[in-house]
Structures are given as C-alpha cells and as structure tokens.
Amino acid sequence: MDIKGTKTYCGLLEGSLNLGLATYRKSVSETKRAAILKAAREIFLKDGYSRAAMAEIAREADVSTATLYKHFDSKESLFAAVVQDAYRETDSSMFVDIAGKSARTVLRNIAALYTSQQFEGRMNDLLRVVIAEVPSAPDLARDVYQNSVLDRYSQLQATVDELVARGDLRPHDTSASIRHLAGMVKEFVVWPGLFSLGFTRPDDMDAKIDACIEAYMKIYGARPQASGTSQEDTIGT
C-alpha cells in the first residue's frame, strides 16, 4: 500500500465528506438566497426600486451586504430575480378543468384564480415597481408583460376556445373577447391597486367580478342566460 493508494482512498473519503459538506453548504446557501429574495421583495415593495437600499435589504435578510453580492451581482439583477421569483412562486397558471362545468363557472374559477394570484403574492405592488422601472429596465418590464400578461391571455384564450367548441359560447373573435373580459376584471382588481399601497381584496370583489362575467356572457353566451347564478356551480380555487 503506497502513499498514492492511501491518497486515493482518502480522496474517495474526502469525496464523500465533501459531498456532505457540499450538500450542507448548498442548503445553507439556498436558505440564504431565499432569505435575501424574501427580504428584497419586501423592501422593494415597500420602497420601490430606487429608494430601496441594498444595506437595508441585507439587514432585513440578516446577512452582510457582501453576502448579498455573492448571491446577486447587482441591485438590478437582484430586482430581476425578485420579480422572476415572484412569478415563479405565484405559478400563474390559468388552467381550470372545464369538464362538467358551465362556461360561467369556468370563467368564474379562472377569475378567482387570477385574483388570488394578484392579491396573495402582492403582485399589484410588484407590478407597480416593475412599471416604475420601465425607463431604466425596459427589458424586465417586457418580460413581465410577456410572462404575466400575454401568457395568461393565451391560456385563457385556449379555455375560451374550448368553451366555444363545446357550444357554451357563441363563435366569435376570442382573442379580442378575452381582452375585453380581462380589461373589465383588471379595472377592479389591478387598477386601484396601482394607485395605492396595500390595496387588498375588497369585500365586494367577487360580486364585481361576477358582474364582469355576466357582461361577458351577455355578449358571447350561447343561450339566453338565466339571470343570476345557478346554484349548482361551485367556485374552485
């Protein structure tokens, strides 16, 4: 048994130890990264991009500024990561099962999905910060628009197309109609939130959204509608 052999053995050993160490470190690192993202989101939401101070984010995340910079190259990239993270976490899927559900119910479910995504993730506040940074970070805003707005539209359109195919909605320009619907809903869900900090879901939100859907159904619904909501329908989350 020569030194080399010993070394090889020790090398393997080291390998397994290092693996453990590496795993440990990775987990610690991920934890810190997550803490930083959380803190950063909080501060960015509170102060907006420009007024947010890296030092405060670091303090909030309970790390040093240097650690912060180990994880994120710059304030800009930290902000981008916060936004992406928010959109990843708030899985912006608009998918709902249409089987055995009326068009109205399907749309309601989708709207409910959307509103909870907007409110729970404080997406309105985030949206405001993104919008604020359009002059200095136009690419980020474009990405958000793509991933958050347009992507949802296409998901929604797919569903609406199915409803049309199923005969629940009249054949029409679904591309335009879903934007009409989205516009109406945003008027209540997003718009006021852009103008005030901490806009939360008002009590009558559901009723307002229902009204939007009613309007939509009046235009595009296949059959003469029964006024009011049929009680068989349940709203899923």
Place this chain on the structure above:
Amino acid sequence: MDIKGTKTYCGLLEGSLNLGLATYRKSVSETKRAAILKAAREIFLKDGYSRAAMAEIAREADVSTATLYKHFDSKESLFAAVVQDAYRETDSSMFVDIAGKSARTVLRNIAALYTSQQFEGRMNDLLRVVIAEVPSAPDLARDVYQNSVLDRYSQLQATVDELVARGDLRPHDTSASIRHLAGMVKEFVVWPGLFSLGFTRPDDMDAKIDACIEAYMKIYGARPQASGTSQEDTIGT
C-alpha cells in the same frame, strides 16, 4: 458713478415704474416657472422620479438650481406641480354634445377624446411615474386617481345616464357599466403603455376601441343594433 450709486438709481426707477416693472417681473417669473415645469416634465418622463436630477432639470430649463428652488420648494412639490400642470393642461373633460347623435357615436367621441388626451399629453408615461411614486407620494397618486380616473368616470356616467334617459340605452347600473367600458378601453389604450416607454397610438387603435363599444352596445343598447357604423355619425375630436 459707482455700482452702488447705480443700484440706488435702479431702486428709484423701480419706484416710478413700480407697476409696470412688477408686471414685467411677474411675467418673467411666470415664464421661468413655465420653462421649469416643461423641463421637469420632460426629465421626469424620461428618467422617472428618482433618477431625474434637479440639476438637469435646471439646466434644461436654463435657470439656476437656486431659481428652481425659488419656484418650487422641493423635488417632490415640483413633481406634484408637474403632474397637476399636466392634468390642467390636458383638460380632461369628457364632455361631448349628445344632441342629435346616436349613443354609439357619443361613446365613440368620448373614447376618441380620451385616447387623444392620453397619447398627446404623454399621460401614459406620466401615469407610470405617478404610479412609481405611490410608496413615497401616496397622496399625489390618490389625487391623480381622483382627478384623472374617477372624475372622468363621473363625467362619463352623466352622459351615459342622459343616453339612458333618452332611451338610447337600456336602463341599467350605469356606474358599473361605464367601468366595464373603461376597463375594456384601457386594456388597449393604457395598459401596454405602462409597460413600455414611448408607447404611441397604434394604427388599429380605433378599430379596437370600436370593438369595445360594440361589446358595450350589445349589452346595454336599447334596440337591436345595426351592425357596422351608420354613416350619419361623425366623430368629433
């Protein structure tokens, strides 16, 4: 004749021409104020609030920073003045004469008025900056929401109520319906502009707005609609 003496003379002169000079001075002052506002708007629109530098605004307005501060107490109040000025200048009146015009035409005229106000005054860009400053200037944002959004809604509602009274629209909750209409229109007119710098009126904007109005008329129109636009109607600016 030394400088001091000269100065005294100037003082006497002031006395004799008090009114005229005062007027003159006032006009100079007003001119400067206007120049500052113009420059500030430009810079704020270009850079957003935080990145806009008072020094650059002063340079752009061709005054000293001290003069700038003579006219406006702080960056914040300058920004507020810029916003108010923009809203004053872009007289956001939604008033249109409904006499002898169909409901559809009236709504079209209103929409046209609104879109030109938004695009010509670069209100979308301004809106973005206001929204950006919600965390630090919530009052301003609230004011803007009041004066720019809600105020227009009530004007619009008044008109719609008249149309209902005239029998052109079915009786309904006009308060809700105009928000639906506004939401649909904003989806095309305002929303994309929030996400990109220099969003200008696209070519198919009118068609899109017409589609919104058609949707609206399908729900609230009193009579079965003739499809298409009746040619008697003219769209005012």
Place this chain on the structure above:
Amino acid sequence: MDIKGTKTYCGLLEGSLNLGLATYRKSVSETKRAAILKAAREIFLKDGYSRAAMAEIAREADVSTATLYKHFDSKESLFAAVVQDAYRETDSSMFVDIAGKSARTVLRNIAALYTSQQFEGRMNDLLRVVIAEVPSAPDLARDVYQNSVLDRYSQLQATVDELVARGDLRPHDTSASIRHLAGMVKEFVVWPGLFSLGFTRPDDMDAKIDACIEAYMKIYGARPQASGTSQEDTIGT
C-alpha cells in the same frame, strides 16, 4: 422710457455686477482648485494612489467631497491633474546660458537645476506614484516619460550640441552621451529616492554629481582636462 429700455439698462448693470460676481467666483473657485490640488498631491505622495482616499483629500483641502468632484471628474483625473500641475509648477526647463561658461560649468548648472527640480518638488515621490499606476494608467506614465524625461533629454542635447559646436566637447553621438550622463546622475539623484519615502538631497550629492560630470568630460571633453574644479566657475540655480 419703456420697460424694455429699463430692462436693457438694468441688464447692463446686471452685466457689470455679474462680471464682478463672476470674477469673484472665479477667483474663489481657482483658490479652491489650488487647495484641492495641493492637498491631493500631499495625500497621493503620502499614501500612493490606491490608498489615498478622496474623502481625506477633501478634508485636507477643507472642502466637501462634492466640491472636489465639481472640480475634478474622478480620482483618476484628479491624479492626472496633480501630476500635470507638478510638472507645470516645477517648470522642467533645462535651459542655461552657456555664454562665457565652460562646458563643465554648464553641465554642472544643468545638473544643479535638475536636482533641485527633483528634490524641491518632491518629484521622486511623485514619480514613484506615477510608476505605481502604470498598470492602471499607462497613458499618464507615458506622458510623464515624454514630458519629464525625454523632453529634458532633448533640451540637454541641444545644449550639448552647442558645446560641441563651440569646440568645448569633442564631436560625438550626443544623443547617446547625454543618456549616459543622465543615467549616471539619476543613479544618485533618482534611484535611491524611488526606494525610500522622503529621500532628500544628501550632503555629498554635489560631489557625486561632479564625479559624474568629470567622468563625462573625460570621455567627451575636447582638451586634456585639468583635474579638479576651476574656481572661476559658479554654479547657478
């Protein structure tokens, strides 16, 4: 007399006052600039470029850092200005009148000029800092080499050429010979100063320089030299 006329008059007056004001301001500004340069030189000489802190320079110059940046765009340009200023102030002219002076005396005077320039302006210390920054500011070093080293060589060469023409020195490759002489002198004047802070003119400096010149004269002198220094010669500053 109309307002305009008044204005013109006042304008002229303003002009003259402004001129005084402008002059005043300019002088204050120049004073501050000079103070900054002085302080910066001191700090740069003391700490070297990298360790020198802009804040300390500002404190030393009794101005704020912002004022410092009003005068100089960056640390780098401040340093460049310090160097240029040093070379401007220490007018590095090697001109000496050769009329009625022996070659030996002329060379001695030149050497004396050179050494006082090096020592009085603390040029050795400055040289060290410039050399230190070669990796990050190669252009500055090149400039210094041009203006400080090569320029002096050509001045010296012109003089030596005159001495040759006058018959005081043998005809020879003066371009090479002055570098030999310069090299010998620098060995005593510059070289040790590069390796220690605050190297000042040692007592035996003159003797050492004389030895260099003697060596030079042995090679290039026209006539068999009288050993030692003839007392008619006086060394100018």
Place this chain on the structure above:
Amino acid sequence: MDIKGTKTYCGLLEGSLNLGLATYRKSVSETKRAAILKAAREIFLKDGYSRAAMAEIAREADVSTATLYKHFDSKESLFAAVVQDAYRETDSSMFVDIAGKSARTVLRNIAALYTSQQFEGRMNDLLRVVIAEVPSAPDLARDVYQNSVLDRYSQLQATVDELVARGDLRPHDTSASIRHLAGMVKEFVVWPGLFSLGFTRPDDMDAKIDACIEAYMKIYGARPQASGTSQEDTIGT
C-alpha cells in the same frame, strides 16, 4: 460504515504511515505554496499590489482563499514572499569568470547576465510594484534595494577590483565607477521598463549596453582601446 467511522480509520492509517504521509502532505503543501506564489506573482505583476485581489490569486492558484491564508499570513506577507521568491529564483549572482577574458568581455558578460535577469524574470515589472508600495511597505523596498541593487554592486565591484588588480583597468574609485556604469546601463535596461507595462528587451539593447561599456572603458581602461570588439571574446550567459 458511516463517515465518522471512516474518519477514525483514516486516523489509524495516518498512524501507520505517519512518515510517508507526512512527507506526502508536505510535498503537496509545498506544491500548493509554489502554485500560490506563481499565481500571486502573475497577478501582482499584472495589476499592481492594491488592485490585485486575494480571491483572484487563489482562483489562479486553484486553491481556496483559506488555504492561501494558511500559507501566508496576509496580503502583505504574500507580496513580500513573492518578491523574495523572485529574487531567490532569479539568482542575482553577478559572478563571471575573469580568467582569460579581457576587461571589456568581462563587463559585457556581467551586463548580459544582468539584463537577462531583469527581462526574463520580469524584474522590471516587479520592481515597479515594489516601488509602488514604498509608502506602505518601506522595509520591503529597502530589502529589495539591499539585495537586488547594493548586493549586485558589491559583487560587481569585487570583479572590477580584480580587473584593476590584474592591470586591465586603471586604479580608481571603483565604488563610484561601478555606479556610473550601472547608472548608464539602467538608463536603457530598467528606466523605460518602469514607465510601461511589458517592456521587453529591444533589438538594439546589446549595442546600447556595449556603448555604455565603451564609455566606461574610455575612462577607466588601462590601455588605449582598440575600437570595436575583439573577436576572441565570447559572451557567456
């Protein structure tokens, strides 16, 4: 078998192979130390002391920063080690065999030795960094001056004294004369290299050095010189 057990086993193993392992470890350690020194020299030469980053040195040496600090207490001591290492490696011996060689040839050989030492080890670049750090590491600079400059001078002087003793050179103050010679040579070999990064031996370097030696011989040579180079002489490395 868990990791802990394995570790214990390794401990036992260490016991049985103590010497061999220790040797092995030592050699590994030495290898790393050498790698660090090499990397550090490269980085210091490239960036200068202040701009050189310990992290980059570690990366370049393929070790962790902690390992780096195991070997060297601080950046300062690492730099000192780099300098010492450079001077050790570039064995700055000026020793040449004078037997059977003319004074001119001996000096030429010495000069050739010196120039290759300067250029091959990138000593000019190193010198620059040392000089740069005079304010913060005066002792190091003094050491370098001692070991690199003065030490060579005494070696050279010993040789010159021999040449004098042999009758090849006139009796004279050899202490001064070798500094004259050194000064002349440095003017071409070292001086320009201080002012520019990557100054390499120019094509005409040998001719220039020869000219210096010729000048020297004109002053101190014992016999009337034959102009040009006698072909019996060979220049050693």
Place this chain on the structure above:
DNA sequence: CATGAATGAGTATTCATTCAT
C-alpha cells in the same frame, strides 16, 4: 487540513438643497 461562504469596514461617487455674492 481544505473549503467557500460570510463578513464589515471602506471607497468612489451622486444629488437634493442651501448660501454668499
């Protein structure tokens, strides 16, 4: 013994606001 993540003190630079003239 080696690692790489973490640190906190330090630095250049900017900017809203004020002041002497």
Place this chain on the structure above:
DNA sequence: AATGAATGAATACTCATTCAT
C-alpha cells in the same frame, strides 16, 4: 431676484480576512 458653488448625507459595491463544517 438670480446665480452657481458648496455641502453632507446617502449608496452601490469591493475586498482582505475569518469561520463553521
């Protein structure tokens, strides 16, 4: 009234050094 120089507080980012594993 107008100027522009001056300010000082604030901020993003870096780096030599240490520590838990």
